[in-house]
Amino acid sequence: MKLDIPHPPLKGAKALVVGVANQQSIAYGCAKAFRELGAELAITYLNDKARPHVEPLAKELEASLILPLDVSVPGQLEAVFEAVEQKWNELNILVHSIAFAPKEDLQGGLLNCSAPGFAKAMDVSCHSFVRMARLAAPLMKNGGTMMAMSYYGANKVVPTYSVMGPVKAALEACCRYLAFELGGKGIRVHAISPGPLKTRAASGIKDFDLLLTEAQRRAPVGELVDIMDVGFACAYLATPYARRLSGDTVYVDGGVNIMA
Numbered sequence: 515m516k517l518d519i520p521h522p523p524l525k526g527a528k529a530l531v532v533g534v535a536n537q538q539s540i541a542y543g544c545a546k547a548f549r550e551l552g553a554e555l556a557i558t559y560l561n562d563k564a565r566p567h568v569e570p571l572a573k574e575l576e577a578s579l580i581l582p583l584d585v586s587v588p589g590q591l592e593a594v595f596e597a598v599e600q601k602w603n604e605l606n607i608l609v610h611s612i613a614f615a616p617k618e619d620l621q622g623g624l625l626n627c628s629a630p631g632f633a634k635a636m637d638v639s640c641h642s643f644v645r646m647a648r649l650a651a652p653l654m655k656n657g658g659t660m661m662a663m664s665y666y667g668a669n670k671v672v673p674t675y676s677v678m679g680p681v682k683a684a685l686e687a688c689c690r691y692l693a694f695e696l697g698g699k700g701i702r703v704h705a706i707s708p709g710p711l712k713t714r715a716a717s718g719i720k721d722f723d724l725l726l727t728e729a730q731r732r733a734p735v736g737e738l739v740d741i742m743d744v745g746f747a748c749a750y751l752a753t754p755y756a757r758r759l760s761g762d763t764v765y766v767d768g769g770v771n772i773m774a
Contacts, residue, residue: 535560544611555572668705
């Protein structure tokens with residue numbers, strides 16, 4: 515779906531989207547929606563292995579910057595924001611759409627999750643957003659919007675979600691506290707909670723196909739969401755139309771979250 519908008523509400527906005535891996539990525543849906551609404555883009559890719567998959571997407575979206583970013587590598591995060599500052603001298607939108615847990619810790623249940631595995635999952639999936647916010651805030655000179663991707667398993671038990679449930683709960687709490695700390699600067703912060711989507715990251719969750727089937731069965735709208743549903747929801751939150759919204763966990767799941 516491509517929108518024909520005569521006066522794009524994000525025209526001239528500068529958006530940094532972290533987490534594009536391929537065409538199925540939630541981050542790609544966000545980047546595409548931002549671009550359709552007029553924003554300029556900076557896109558990151560994880561490493562040299564990921565670059566051939568991300569670079570064509572970045573070119574398709576006419577991204578102004580495409581940069582490597584592994585948040586576990588010292589200095590890479592700072593380098594991304596230095597490049598953004600040199601290119602634009604400002605930032606209006608930040609999307610954090612990355613998560614990681616070692617496979618053995620993710621699939622072995624929370625009781626069996628190792629301390630190093632828990633720490634790794636928390637650092638990459640949660641605390642990296644806090645670090646990004648610290649670097650992004652000075653560039654959001656006239657306010658801005660920060661968003662991080664969560665999941666229903668942050669608040670309710672999804673049996674196969676394991677260690678990522680507590681980690682995403684922490685991420686949602688971080689969004690609320692950052693919304694409080696940054697609100698005086700005109701910066702709004704949201705956790706985005708999409709319904710199950712077929713992404714590369716989701717492929718590591720045990721029995722994920724069953725989650726998809728169950729979500730579609732329970733959704734009031736009777737359909738699964740896709741990456742563009744998430745992208746346009748995020749784009750709306752970044753526009754002036756949402757200027758008084760902050761600190762929310764926004765569910766983009768066809769209504770699954772309301773069901774008992």
